[in-house]
Amino acid sequence: MTVLGEQDELTALFERLPDLVSRDSDLVRRGALCNAELEVGLGDVTYYLKIAAGRVAVLERQPRPMRSWQFALRATAEAWQKFWMPVPEPGWHDLSALTKRGVATLEGDITPYMTHLQFFKDMFASPRRLVRERP
């Protein structure tokens, strides 16, 4: 079974997000009207993301101070690690499952997140594809 290890491995996966999203024409189609600025917490590492017309236009690690965003999604390294397993365990398989069990939080004005909820769920799950493809 594939097991994701250190934080570095998780951040390396996450930083593939712009490419993963752009290559998923169905995801881009569904996110065509999605524009948002957000922060993502991946364990101890913070990212700034700008979504433009369903693509990740900007992904910035440890963003500059006081950069504004509309909402933030932060989860523990363990949460992302289990969420991106090829077949995630029950209770670790969905972003709402993570927030319910208290290992992920949503902050700020989550209206863009809720308006495009399936897009964001699928976007954040997309690194799972890379894990599945591992030998």
Added chain:
Amino acid sequence: MAARLEPIVGRYMNLSLGDREHRLYFEEAGQGIPLVCLHTAGADGRQYRHLMNDAAVTQHFRVLAFDMPWHGKSLPPVGFEREDYVLTTRSYTEMIVAFCDALDLVSPVVMGCSIGGRIVLNLAIEHAARFRALIGLEAADFQEGWYDTSWLNRADVHGGEICAALVSGLIAPQSPDPSRHETLWMYKQSGPGVFKGDLYFYRVDGDLRPRIKQIDTSVCPLYLLTGEYDFSCAPDDTRRTVQSIAGGVDVTVMKELGHFPMSENPARFREYILPVLDKIRSQSAVERSKGPEKKRGVR
């Protein structure tokens, strides 16, 4: 070329509920023991189409599924445009009993999922003697909410899209994509505020914890089956529920299934539900052999 017709037949019933006239749509297939199936919140009876097309079920059971008022092909009552739809424990219970009475169903089995699973517990509390057996899928006497239901019906967020997106995570990752998306399609089609109105029963009015001890399964057998990927009604919610119930409850945790077992993965679900239906049939045969004094009559 001959049409490939399914054995399911759909009809409309005019029914008075809560002193208001309703036009209720229902489907049925099969013959034998009546098995009334209750759909989840914000969806409709199509969730049971696979069960109704399963000869292993329909050769022994008359499977019926109605669309609750406001859902599917059942219309909301006259004047609906001037109110917010709200489902309550009382209105939901009345609806099921009225449906069974209207069709003269004798000693039916009722199987409900999610809100349907919750109301099955209330049937066990209030009307156990009327039923041959009760089956709760994804059932518990109470669950903690995991999102603010005000998101479900507001002008600036597409109701169908958000309802479907919220429940999408309750489907097991192993469920086949066509079944997953068919399940979600019903949520996308639901009328504005209907899912939210159903959840008033689930989240606010229908907390059965204070009354769950009243269930006595020696009066009516109760079967509870919960999918392991259901984090809304998790297996632990079901297990906690049965701790208070006298007479023993048959609890099954269904592997690789979520909150919509009958529609998200029908092939997997039948592995779990067929043995339960067999057990109910066997029990019925035993009771028949014991004579009329043991027969559980609806009326």
